[in-house]
Amino acid sequence: MLIATLLPLLTRYSLSFDLIAAPDGTVTLTIIPRKAEGAARSLDKSESRPISITASAAEIDAELGRGADGALGQLVASRKALADQLADQHQATEAARTAASEAAKAKAAAVKPKVPAPSVAVKAPALPSLPTDAKPGEPATLF
Template sequence: MLIASLLPLLARYSLGFDLVAGPDDTVTLTIIPRKPEGAAHKPEPSETRPISLSGTAAEIDAELARGPTGALGQLIVVRRTLADQIAEQRQAAETARAAAAETAKAKTAAVPKPPVSAPLKTPAPAIPPADARPEEPASLW
């Protein structure tokens, strides 16, 4: 029943398990999703967070037997939805980035280059007024 319950996770991740016996016949099963070998995208930390189930062996078996309606099944559905949303957001961001680059490229190509003109003439030196005196500064009035 364990493997059948984990098939949706196995489709997306490589899984590691940790099984620890505790006091009073309790057991903790930890499922650790990892990036599968050869996978193109790197999973987000929220996608690869370990899943722990604690209880007696009979309680864990009963929970796993519930399949998609059990806690593990519901958690897997939520994680799959989260992973799909993240993938959609990545795709939308990549599409927007490509569109922005294309728009910038089109704008750069559409901007006309200023025409090459003749060099600017330097203004003629200012001729001092006839009543100017060398010991006084020139007046604007």
């Protein structure tokens, strides 16, 4: 029943199990999701968080016997729904990123370089005329 309960997770993850027996008769079953071989993207922290159950062996067997209606089955269903939402958001983000990139390329291609306007010749200001008593070859005086 354990494998049937975990089958929805096995489609997306590789799972590791850890079983520890305590001296008081309880057993801790820890299920650790890992990135499946060949998976394109890495796992989110919420997806890779271990699932741990501590109870007596009989209680764990009874809980696993409930299948999808048991606590583990409901937790697995919740994890699968979360993983599906994360995958959808990742896909939407990539689609938006691609669309924005394409729009930027189209906008850049549509913008034509501006041709500079012909410059207008600037007239130099007229120099004041030399004093009437100025002699060629001698500097003009201001006094």
